[in-house]
Amino acid sequence: MSYDVLKSIHVSCVAISITGFVLRVGLVWTGSPLLGSRVARIAPHLVDTVLLASAIGLAAIAGVAPWRDTWLAAKVLGLVAYVIAGSFAIRRARTRGGRLAAGVVAIAVFLYIVVVAFTKSPRGGW
Numbered sequence: 537m538s539y540d541v542l543k544s545i546h547v548s549c550v551a552i553s554i555t556g557f558v559l560r561v562g563l564v565w566t567g568s569p570l571l572g573s574r575v576a577r578i579a580p581h582l583v584d585t586v587l588l589a590s591a592i593g594l595a596a597i598a599g600v601a602p603w604r605d606t607w608l609a610a611k612v613l614g615l616v617a618y619v620i621a622g623s624f625a626i627r628r629a630r631t632r633g634g635r636l637a638a639g640v641v642a643i644a645v646f647l648y649i650v651v652v653a654f655t656k657s658p659r660g661g662w
Contacts, residue, residue: 539597542590549587554646556580561625561639565632610658614649618642 556579563571570576595601595608602609624638651660 537593539594542593542597546587546590546594549583549590550650552583553580553587554643556583557622557625557642557646561635564626564635606658607652607656610652611649614645614652618645618649621645 560571560576560580562568563576600608602612621638621642625635625642629635629638648660652658655661
């Protein structure tokens with residue numbers, strides 16, 4: 537698969553993933569029973585699997601590695617922080633305020649990851 541096709545898949549999955557996250561946070565916030573639906577439980581895992589696989593493919597094609605390229609290491613660490621904050625926003629936080637705060641943190645970390653991807657610098661835009 538070409539780099540450009542893989543990058544298109546990756547960027548599309550990024551957009552789908554963050555949109556799905558924001559929608560799920562909205563479902564949590566409103567107490568909607570749709571959060572327990574089969575689609576809401578399975579789709580994020582499918583999208584994020586394709587997202588991660590495409591990221592690994594892009595890194596392999598580009599010859600970059602997180603232990604050698606600090607910007608990629610920053611993205612990987614950001615991903616870990618995003619997943620942890622997201623898990624608190626969706627299910628682990630015990631209060632509405634905690635879920636809201638975790639959701640805001642997750643979205644901020646997501647934006648940091650995107651900026652690092654564009655600038656190829658762990659400092660992002662700073």
